[in-house]
Amino acid sequence: MLTFEEKWEKVLACDAAYDGQFYTAVKTTGIYCRPSCRSRKPKRENVDFYETKAEAESESSGFRPCKRCQPEVDRSPASALVHDVTAFVLTHYKRPLKLEEIAEHVNLSPFYVERTFTQATGETPRRLLEKVRIDKATHLLRTTDMSNLAICYEVGFQTPSNFYRVFRRLKGCSPSMYRKGGADESLIVRDSRHRSV
Ligand SMILES: [Zn+2]
Incomplete structure (x- = not known):
């Protein structure tokens, strides 16, 4: 994935x-x-x-x-649901994905899935899907020469206008600006690389 x-x-x-x-x-x-x-x-x-x-x-x-982040501990009773929903989104983000389909996958009602997921993570499954798509897009912008339009469809957006809108909301700039290094996050990633020990 x-x-x-x-x-x-x-x-x-x-x-x-x-x-x-x-x-x-x-x-x-x-x-x-x-x-x-x-x-x-x-x-x-x-x-x-x-x-x-x-x-x-x-x-x-x-x-x-690790004693600090305690990866062996399941933090919330909803963690299995969160895990399964996130894994499903990471596998299927490239195509149109509806809440109903995610809910069907985990065998629960859409209402229950959305409420439980949102309570546990602070974001809706739809926001997670947008985040995963934009994460993929930033990765492609950083590591390939693919055009913005090609990336838009590659990461699962149906229309460029939606891609640009969501990208700007999450990254605070356009995909082209991001590629040029104008986005905050790309600078942070570069900085933390320098800080690595
Ligand atoms: Zn740790």
Whole structure:
């Protein structure tokens, strides 16, 4: 679902929306973390990613949970729902996705899914879908020569006007400005790369 580079971007951004989707293991310390962990960032070359806690803690991997972000603890009773909805969105963001379809996937009513997800994360499933699409778009803007229009459709938007509107709302600038390095977040990512230890 996410490449190494994309996961690394989420780790640098301490992005809690991806908590539970993967874990960051640091080979030099033997510790594994959630993406949102605020501990000092490891060096990129010392990092391995695991899909599950069990894989990170298995005998062959042997990582221990971080005391700060406590990746082994399920924080909310809704965490299974949040995990499943997020995983579904990460898998299907490229096509039109309705709340009804997400709800069907987790076998619950759309109303219940939206309410529980929003209570647990502070955002609706629709906002998560927009965030995932824009995260994909910023990754492509940074790492490819694809046109804005091609990226718009590649990440699942149906119309350019909607893509530009949502992009600006989340990033505070246009895709073209973002590509030129005018966006705050790209600067933060570059800064934290320099700060890496
Ligand atoms: Zn941690």
